[in-house]
Amino acid sequence: MLFSKNLISWYLENKRDLPWRSTGDPYRIWLSEIILQQTRVAQGTPYYYKFIEAFPTVFDLAEASEEEVLKLWQGLGYYSRARNLQTAAQFVVEDLDGKFPDNYKDLIKLKGVGEYTASAIASICFKEPVAVVDGNVYRVLSRIFGIDTPINSTEGQKQFKEKANRLLDRKNPADFNQGLMEFGALHCTPRRPLCDNCPFSSECVAFNRIQIAYLPVKLKKQKVRKRHFNYLVFISEENKTILQQRKGKGIWQGLYEFPLVETYSEATAENLVQEEAYGYYSVPSSSKVDLFNIEPVVHKLSHQHIFTKFWIVNCEELPQQGISFTEAGKLPVPVLIEKFIDTFDF
């Protein structure tokens, strides 16, 4: 009780003025929460404005094409969020008569809405007493209460969820939840938290034991996979090129890229031609292949490092249907491709 009271008063004095804090519209809160999944406020905010402008209501979003949504989402990453966003919007319009769900149980049925997001929307928009547990909450609670169960273990998730729900101010879950996250984002930060000016320092277990650096506990780190991508940048005499859509599983699903030859190690012009001979792409024998970048471009994802070579293929006619560079610029592409296009400057 004292904890929640202190927390909420800290929040009311220190909270940032963010665009989604001036609305009670569950559609807008939902949109902001999806955008902010694993994404910093500073990175997500421009996208929030773009989406609200392009799709002021859930009906507008439901009617858009998937390509339009992906193009607006371009650069934000985790593209399944964009696809799920639209699936959920269409579900709300077609199955719920355009009325957004107003409780946790129904919210979590939406594609892309998990325990965290359902709790956030339910508490913020409808004052339902359900505690959120995100990265901030793990950090703040583990430190103040000295909980050293790994936050990415099943036991840890259960434990932190129970703790948050016991602490929750059931009369004001909106400010409690946002306050806990805001406190983690602004004050109890991962590195160098502001302990000398902390309203909880007298009771904080980590501070009293000088163990801030050791909490929260997180199990192992995933090792990074290294991949070698070779993009064939076709350029015809008509100044057209080839982009194709990534399908199936894996990264960048639904986005467009140049024809890709992936190799197990760094490719040379010789073995690249051999790879092609295996039937991926037929490069017209009359065409000239030039390596654009001597040193591979390293594109780093959280779980993969992609070493990339761009091969310029000048040819009279394209081996398949091509598009102009102007059209290519309108398609959603990974940041890796976007940066190349900007550099190459057709």
Next chain:
DNA sequence: AAGCCGGGGTT
């Protein structure tokens, strides 16, 4: 339970 899914900021 573990693996996969982006891009960028911070240290």
Next chain:
DNA sequence: AACCCAGGCTT
């Protein structure tokens, strides 16, 4: 280079 970010889905 490692860690983290208003996590969720698939296997």
